[in-house]
Amino acid sequence: MSDRTGAEVDVAIVGAGFAGLGLGIRLARRGHADFVVLERADDVGGTWRDNRYPGVACDVPSHLYSYSFRPAPDWSRVFAPGEEIHDYLRRAAVEEGVEPHVRYGAEMSRARWSARDGRWEVTTTAGTWWARVLVVAAGRLAEPHVPDIEGLDDFDGPVMHTSRWDDDVALAGARVGVVGTGASAAQVVPRLAGRAGQLTVFQRTPAWVVPRGDRPYTHGERRRLAEHPEAARALREEIFDDAERAVDARRRVRPAIDELRERARAHLRDQVDDPDLRARLEPGYEIGCKRIVLSDELYPALARDDVTLEDSALARLDGRTAVAASSARYDLDALVLATGFHAARQPYAPRVHGRRGTLAEHWADGMTxxxxxxxxxxxxxxxLDGPNASLGHNSAIYMIETQIEYVLGALDHLARAGGPLEVSAAAERAYVRDLDAAARDTVWLTGGCRSWYVDEVSGRLTLLWPGSARSFRERNARFDPAPYVPTAREW
Structure with a gap:
């Protein structure tokens, strides 16, 4: 064993969002106390800590967007507000005994595998940890994407990404620009409409929008779900099964995709009377190619007299004047970027050093x-929550729990057989070939759009699992040591 400084731990988990906390909870329940959760911020919650913009909420019904092993019967609405989800995660961390394992202000600057020690050296802004096992649970919606807009740095007014919201910025009565019309914009635009003096929405590409159907749960419903756990489980299963049926549309199966497309078009017709505005809001690509937006409020907000839809991208900023790709000019006092995240190219990848190079180098042609x-x-x-581990139609928490089961199985194997444990190159290649074949005819690759689901370099579907949630669990919930070898060597 070489000389080394820093704390020693069996398992180091990077990130305290749904994935990192979920694994921490399962470890704590097993009596496995030798783990640390390294969190760069000063609180748990991940996405739901960072996103505090007006109107932020989940697009998955509340009773499915929670741990199956820690149900919450008291959700206030069908689609939980972001603050409520954050509170759920905070309570889980404390009540499950994970919070004492969290080290705040510990942003991972480098993780390096030491073959001599058989451990990971994890260097953070709060110190160094040596861990037998490293679990990267940093998520895929952690680093905001700020577009390269000429003059953005010189804009003479406040600029906020939706995931870095500042409540101290005065927007009442102001001329506000919003860049984007995706999921975040669909939530924030209705909250800014009427509050801002004039709202301009820059739409590079319109989104397909379907009805949301949100509503508060009644006191009686909440009491019944709290008093009858079997009713809460049945509701969760019903929501899950309903979501699973939507995978057929993503596979371009008929009539499923035709029915989904018509549902969105009917929603647009019902909510937008102006034929010109309606034409500008209908996408020219197949439904599902990009993330489908759930909203009953976006279209009415865009139809307001004090809201302008600029159906071209924001090209540049000249002082406080925004110039669109169409050459239209708008004077603004503030700018909101609803422009998403670095999802397909993870910012943590260059910091992780394995046996032969960095994770970014391994993922040069897309995450695998x-x-x-x-x-x-x-x-x-x-x-966790990395390559092909998310869904375009169902709950990410279901996928995370599947991966947690896999990790726990691997830890059990390491306890019995020792290690280190490394998957073979051939097994990884074969798995990726299977996924590429399954994705080939899906709407994500054939729908005629560009999306953050697809790697821009390789053109591969790297974010989403190209099948049902159940099929992911059937294939990946149980750890099998066959594709692995007990020692790290060359193949």
Whole structure:
């Protein structure tokens, strides 16, 4: 063993969002106390800590967007507000005994595998940890994407990304520009309409929008779900099964995709009377190619007299004047960027150093992993909510829980057989070939759009699992040591 400084731990988990906390909870319940959760911020919650913009809420019904092993019967609405989800995660961390394991202000600057020590050296802004196992649970919606807009740095007014919202910025009566018409914009635009003096929405590409159907749960409903856990479980299963049926549309199965497209078009016709505005809001690509927006409020907001839809991108800023790609000019006092995240190219990847290079180098042609969780060349490392581990039609929490089961199985195997444990290159390649074949005819690759689901370099579908949530669990919930070897060596 070499000389080394820093704390030693069995499992180091990077990130305290749904994935990191979920694994921490399961470890704590097993009596496994030798783990640390390294969190760069000063609170748990991940996406739901960072996103505090007006109107932020989940697009998955509340009773499905929670841990199956920690149900919450008291959600206030069908679609929980962001603050409520954040509170749920805070309570879980405390009540499950995970919070004492969290180290705040500990942003990972480098993680390096030491073959000599058989451990990961995880260097953070709060110190160094040596861990037998590294679990990267940093998520895919952690680093905001700020577009390269000429003059943005010189804009003479406040600029906010939706995930870095500042409540101290005075927007009442102001001339506000919003860049984007995706999921975040669909929530924030209705809250700014009427509050801003004039709202201009820059739409590079329109989104397909379907009815949301949100409503508050009645006191009686909440009491019944709290008093009858079997009713809450049945509701969760009903929501899950309903969401699973939507995968057929993503596979371009008829009549499923035709029915979904008509549902969106009917929603547009019902909510927008102006034929010109309606034409500008109808996408020219197939439904599902980009993330489908759930909203009953976006279209009415865009139809307001004090809201302008600029159906071209924001090209540049000249002082406080925004110039669109159409050459239209708008004087603004503030700018809101609803422009998403660095999802397909993860910012943590260059910081993770395996046996032969960085994770970014391994992912030069797009993210890959065996079982969507382990990567050749990176022994004893697991990635949660990473390559092909999300869905375009169902709950991400279901996928995270599947991966947690896989990691726990791997930890059990390591306890029995020792390690290090590394997946073979051949197993990872074969898994990726299977996914590429399954994705080939899906709407994400054939729908005629550009989306953050697809890697821009390779053109591969790297974010989403190209099948049902159940099929992901059937393939990836149980750890199988066959594709692995007990020692890190060359193949």
């Amino acid at each position: 992993a065996y079982a969507s969780t382990t990567v050749h060349g990176f022994p004893n490392m697991f990635v």
